[in-house]
Amino acid sequence: MTKDRTIAILMSVACLAVALGFVLPEWMLFLANIAIGKALVVLGLLLLWRCGVVPFGQALFFAGGGYAVGLLGLYFGLTDIFLLTVVAALVGGVLSALAGLLLARYRGIFFTMLSMAFSMILYGVLVKTEALGSTDGIGLKRVTLMGWKPDEHFELAMYIFAVLLGLISSAAMHVYLQSVPGRLAEPIRGNEVRVEYLGMSVRRLMHLNLIIAGVFAGLGGAVTAFSVGHIDPEMAYWTTSGGFVFITILAGTGSVLAPFVGALMFEVIRTLAFAYVPEYWQIILGGALLASIFFLPGGLWSLFTMLKERQSNDANH
């Protein structure tokens, strides 16, 4: 049994990322911010995937977080980044606690469809309600850090914030996955009855996992809203959820670092495709997803694992 170095690795990756932030051009920082926003959502999907459910409606909590930021800014003039982040996480958590009352009872296709229905309810409300910005969405004021306005290096400041939030979130998720309820995620997928026999309530466990995933999705929505400076109902549409599922498959669920690698990859593919072959980008996306399902069922992360195993095999011989 090797010692678990995940947290150390996460920290060094975060340090490296922050250092890189000072040399990379602004558009790359922006791209990274969007990717981290998505990765935070996917971090929650990773947990749910281990439980054997795939929500096509995680955009509900993502949009919930984004709109919490937007509405607090619009109606209360709040711009403090820490306050807004906490509220967005809370909103994601509360929304998923409510949806979870129903969702926690479902598995498989029904879970997927019901979660999609919930996100479409929010989409319908957002599109039709003037007070929530309707189809145009809401423009955001730039956020402040404890009263300080990072006007000159806004993108960089957002980037450092996003990296740190990503570090904390992925470390927290890692710790959770190592805990007893976290380790029971895969047994839920494998055999629920046995988990019940262990003395755990599968339904409560699922509800807890849904709430955790909702909190991360709320955080992701907040990071995205900070960086883009604008929110619209598209955030809650089912295709947004589809994108999150896409990243989950592409990245694999082997490690808490995988969502970040996957999301970055996704954004790079998307940006390049939009820039050079805009009319083919969905073909590329669909093709990549198919290729990953057919040839790499464990996602990109399984490449790392395979490499590692080969190394340790070589070392033994």
Place this chain on the structure above:
Amino acid sequence: MLTLMAIIIDGLVYASWVFVVALGLTLIFGVMKILNVAHGAFYSFGAYGAASLIGLYSQTGLPVAGGFAIIIFSAIGIGLVLGFALERVLLRPMYDHDEVVLVLVTYSAFLMMEDVLRLIWGSGAYFAYQPFVAVGFVEIGEMVISNYDLLLVGFAFSLGAAGWWLLTHSRFGHILTAVIHDREMATSFGVNVVKVFVITFVLGAILGALGGAVTAPKVSVTPGMGVEVIVLAFAVVAIGGMGSITGAMIGAVMVGLARAAAVHLFPEIELFVIYAVMAGVLAWRPEGLFTRVQARKI
């Protein structure tokens, strides 16, 4: 009173439209246990195919009635080609996988087909109003109703009846029922399950394309029309119970009436009332209205 009439008629027209689309979806799910996201692409291919062919046809000056034949036959052609290709290339190697993985496979197929659509037909809008205009309108009291919409209601109803007859009274229907209940047992009795799957999937694809084709004369055919319809059809199928034709019919009527009532009485809740109905039904009956309780298989 007038509003009530309008709600009922609008509701039924909407229900008929969504039923045609949902029928294919529920058929594929019932038999193959695949939630086919690519159904949305079948729908838009059907709409584009019918719209462009009707456009060409109406330039020839032949009688407009031919437009209706085009709607039917173009949908059958498109469904045959797309359904067969998709089943053969993407789905057959994946049958032993988890249902959720199959959703993702059809989702990626959907993404790709949306772009293929754009490559073939471009991003402009297509119009095929000729059959819609040709059949005229009828006045009932103060309301003016399009005959095309009435035809659509009749068409959807006969499609449902035909589906029901096929399932309960034909040889193929009996085989299908056997496969739905127990795939392995059906195989051991000599049913060629792969063949049944191919036929089912192609039939479902034709129905999806048909849904698009009958819609083409009523709307402007634009990219992205499949994205909206797919979630709607999911809602209908989930309400009725996945794999049940009667369920799809009841689900379609419920969704149609709920939406029409919202449009006429509270327009601002139009979009979300459908999914609220779905969530409500599923909260009360988790498997939908018309699904048999299944014994747990360990």
